[in-house]
Amino acid sequence: MTRPLAKAVAVVTGGGTGIGRAVTLxxxxxxxxxxVVTYRRSAAEAEATAAQVRSLGCEAMVEAADVADDAQVRRMxxxxxxxxxELDVLVNNAGTTRAVDHADLDGLTDEIWHEVLDTNLLxxxxxARAFAPALRASRGAIVNVASISGYRAGGSSIAYGVSKAALLQLTRNLAVALAPEVRVNAVAPGTVAATRWQPGLHGEEGFARRAAAEREVVPLRRTxxxxxxxxxxxxxxxxxLVTGEALILDGGKHVLY
Structure with a gap:
């Protein structure tokens, strides 16, 4: 960024829990x-995160907004x-998923497709569209939170993987569309512990077993x-000088695929 991060105003969507909370702090x-911490359902968590932000000497604002609803986003x-x-930083972290076995094509309904794509991609x-004028004015930056599932045929469902693959392409397209004023990049995490997602999909014990087994083969031996x-x-x-790029965070597991 051409301006120091220390002077930045940032929006983190889904910023009250998990990865979003960590980014916010x-x-x-x-x-x-x-x-600015946005949320759709986790109001209490968003407020708690905002309180932590203020304890660090930073202003905080909590905003309820369903990112799938363009009108709500524009008002926010x-x-x-x-x-x-002004706005200097936008972190598109809000996301959702539904667990559907990849072989269960009938189980992957249009409703699930729309729910996942509307949140994760649209x-x-x-x-990005709503904040583009402010980001251009500040010569700011966007970081999209994608997933390793955008690169390979894994993850909680086909719809989730497709949404994250499309988000990676959106990152590249926006990097061109918003240049030269705004840089747009992405991070693509693999398995991430200490969030509600993985235990929610596999149960606490199931996730612990999966994570332990994965650590045996991940080059850095960490989750x-x-x-x-x-x-x-x-x-x-x-x-x-970096734009249109995606950084994979999986302890090096992807180099073994």
């Missing part, structure tokens, strides 16, 4: 002036810019934490 610790963008006068586009993803997001925000 990392930005506050990096000295951001203000961080208006409130953010009206309140802070949601990121809605936010990523949300803070590792936040570290990558903050790193990309500081890379002035």
């Amino acid at each position: 990392a930005l506050a610790r990096a000295g951001a002036r203000a961080v 963008a208006e409130r953010v810019v009206e309140n802070f006068g 949601g990121a586009f809605h936010c 990523a934490e949300p803070e590792h993803v936040a570290q990558a997001v903050v790193g990309l925000l500081g890379m002035d």
Whole structure:
């Protein structure tokens, strides 16, 4: 970024829990002036995260917005810019999934397709479009939170993997569309511990077994934490000449596929 991160105003969608919470707190610790935490359902968690942000000496604003709803996103963008006068950083972290076995094609209904794509793909586009004028004015940056499932045929469902693959392509397209003022990059985590997603999909014990087995073959022999993803997001925000790129965070597992 051409402006120091210490002076930044940032929006983190889905910023109250998991990876989003870690990113929100990392930005506050990096000295951001203000961080906006958005949520769809996790109001209490968003407020708790905002309180932590304020304890770090950073302004915080909590916004309810379903990123799948373009009208809600546009209204949120208006409130953010009206309140802070600018925006420097957008982290498109809000996402959803539904567990459907890849072989169960009939189980992957149109409803599930729309739910996943509307949030994971269109949601990121809605936010990028709504905040584009402010980001251009500040010569800011966007980081999209994708997934290793965007590169390979794995993950919780076909719809989820496709949504993340499309998000990676959206990252490249937006990097061109918003250049030269705005840089657009992505992070693509593999398995991430200490979030609600994996235990929700596999159960606490099931996830623990899967993570332990994975660590036996992952080159770095570690399972990523949300803070590792936040570290990558903050790193990309500081890379002035990098745009249209995606950084995989899976301890090196992808090099073995």
